[in-house]
Amino acid sequence: MIYIHVPFCRSFCTYCDFYSEIASDIRMGLYAEALCREISERSSEITDDIPTLYIGGGTPSVLPLSVLQRILDTLPQQRWTEFTLEANPEDLCEKGLPYLEGLRRLGVDRLSMGIQSFDDGILRWMNRRHNAERAVRAYNLAREAGFRNISIDLIFGISHLTDALWEGTLQKAVSLAPDHISCYQLSVEGESSLAGMVAEGRYREAGEEQCLRQYDRLCQVLSEAGYVHYEISNFALPGREAVHNSAYWHRVPYVGFGPGAHSFDGKKRRWNTSSLSSRSFSEEILTPEDERVETIMLSLRTSRGIGADFLHENCSPRVVESLLDEGSLVRVEDRYRIPENRFFVSDEIIRELI
Ligand code: SF4
Known part of the structure; x- marks a missing residue:
């Protein structure tokens, strides 16, 4: 199992404190150079127990096809049981069908789309780049390009996400029939803008009751729509459970490349430093x-x-x-x-x- 971290975004979301920087051609070039070197040097760590590839971020869909091709050419194996790429809906709309078809040609067979909400007000508050209409357009384009396995991410438990707004997002999600839905409760992360808003009294966290109500409704709506609730935050149509993520939960070894990526060899965990210019890492023997x-x-x-x-x-x-x-x-x-x-x-x- 291989994870590749792409530490670039086009803008930063209110709730996020992942290591990421604004994408530019120069920085993406430097990244690709360093990443390919790291893959070559650590290729002996790659095992083929479960041959999955997951490119996450950050926002992997900011990378041009040529950069993705270069990364794939460096990997010793090319046949994947599952090859997921995380994608931002706005990137998919801007780059359109040629980009999506290019991803398919590279072997990507599963898209994980960061939709988060189908309400424009909530999306603006999150500082997402897309609106609801663009999210639907991106989803439809991905289907048109031939993607048969699409996951979407949603977020609940935002204090001004009313039950009616949440219901609207759930109904819209179900109407699109994605193969997989990952759904997380909003949390206030250390270095995020949201943490600053909380500290300044500009945001008050949603109460436990609201979060529980929205989670219960999520479970109910998705169960009625035929989704299997196979992990606390993950739902899949039968047979569409994520192979790569499921292996994490069963402690299958994986190797992670790129700034901030984690690896696990069954006995120790490794964390790459979150920096494009550093090649250092820390390790912990369990x-x-x-x-x-x-x-x-x-x-x-x-x-x-x-x-x-x-x-x-x-x-x-x-x-x-x-x-x-x-x-x-x-x-x-x-x-x-x-x-x-x-x-x-x-x-x-x-x-x-x-
Ligand atoms: S949530 Fe994703 S797109 Fe938004 S800032 Fe974080 S990594 Fe970037």
């Missing part, structure tokens, strides 16, 4: 305790849950018993999982277990 905690946290995010033997050997029987009694855990054959109606409070349930 202790048995780290592995125990990670396994519990990641597995219980999924509807597949965790093996009963593992939970019995690694958690307090008293806590497991009490979570079962209160309905926060259910046993299905030889596995335990958090039921969907408790997904929203899964952090608390997992905290009790670890």
Whole structure:
């Protein structure tokens, strides 16, 4: 599994504090140079257990096809079980069908589109570049170009996102019938503009009740539309679960290239420095305790849950018993999982277990 990080955006979103810089031809050229060197030097770390490629960001769709081609030419393997590229709707509208068809020729078979909302007011507040109409246009163009596997991202839990606005976004999403929907509750991240707005009293976070209501409605609408809720924040039409992301939750090793990218080889985690000019990185060798905690946290995010033997050997029987009694855990054959109606409070349930 390979992850490639593209640290460029055309503008910065209100809620985001990812490492990213404004895209320019010069900086993208430098990036491609350094990235290809890194891939060549670390190619022995690439395994073919699950041959997926995920190009994320930042905004990978700011990269011209020629730069993407150059990156792909440096990778030792070219046949992917799944090849995802994250795309900004406005880029897809501006670059149009030729760009989308070019992506298909490069082998991209899954697009992850950062739509976030179908309400123009909410999109403006987020400082997204697209509006609702352009989001739909980008989606339709991608279908026209032949993409059969499209995921869209949505965000709820914004204090001025009323239930009516949220319903509108959900209904619009379902009417487009994307293969996959990732949906996150807005969170205030350290270095984001939003954190500044909170500190200055210009934004008040949405209450727990509103967030829970919007999450419940999300689960209901998507379930009625035939989506499988296979991870706390992820829904897929049957058979369209993300192969790459699912492997993260099951702690499959992956190698990450590019500034700020993470890697995991089964025993240690590595973080590249978030800088175009630095090639340094940090590493952490996981202790048995780290592995125990990670396994519990990641597995219980999924509807597949965790093996009963593992939970019995690694958690307090008293806590497991009490979570079962209160309905926060259910046993299905030889596995335990958090039921969907408790997904929203899964952090608390997992905290009790670890
Ligand atoms: S959310 Fe995506 S597009 Fe927006 S600033 Fe962050 S990385 Fe860039």
